[in-house]
Amino acid sequence: MQSNDVRTILNCAVPTAAAGVVAVAVSAALVGGKGVIGAVFGTVIVIAFMGAGLIALQRTARSLPQLFQAMGLMLYTTQILLLGIFLAVFKHTTLFNTKAFGFTLLAAALVWIAAQARAHMKAKILYVEPDTSGSPS
Numbered sequence: 001m002q003s004n005d006v007r008t009i010l011n012c013a014v015p016t017a018a019a020g021v022v023a024v025a026v027s028a029a030l031v032g033g034k035g036v037i038g039a040v041f042g043t044v045i046v047i048a049f050m051g052a053g054l055i056a057l058q059r060t061a062r063s064l065p066q067l068f069q070a071m072g073l074m075l076y077t078t079q080i081l082l083l084g085i086f087l088a089v090f091k092h093t094t095l096f097n098t099k100a101f102g103f104t105l106l107a108a109a110l111v112w113i114a115a116q117a118r119a120h121m122k123a124k125i126l127y128v129e130p131d132t133s134g135s136p137s
Contacts, residue, residue: 005058009051011119012112016047019111020104027100038096042104045086050112053079083109 020043027035053075060071087102 005055008058008116008119008123009054011122012054012115013047013051015115016050016108016112017043019043019108020047023100023104023107027097027104031097031100034095035097035100038098038101039104041096042101043108045083046105046108046112049079049082050109050116054116080109 020039023039023043024036027039031038057068057072057075061068064071083105087105090096090098090101092098
């Protein structure tokens, strides 16, 4: 993994984790212990799904650059569907507060997407790989 890939992941994961900490604090104040568990679970799920998706997208960009845009669209659609499936599966659980879980999932996903957009706008990634052989073409 290249250094700019790691930087992009960190630029997305750190704000998402910070939003998760805020969600945990708000859930603890409003709901209590079950709210904390729901907020932590929601934050962990978003960081895991979005992080895995970003890693897969970066690998695809390197190996199959012609599929990058289509892969990005498919990846975001799949991630949103998977988050929706998690919401549906845990709809009636008693392990944690489902409202805290759902709001944290939504907030963390929005923070991740905003942070990812900002990281890509600030990244200085070359569009063309420079020739490293040293011979003029």
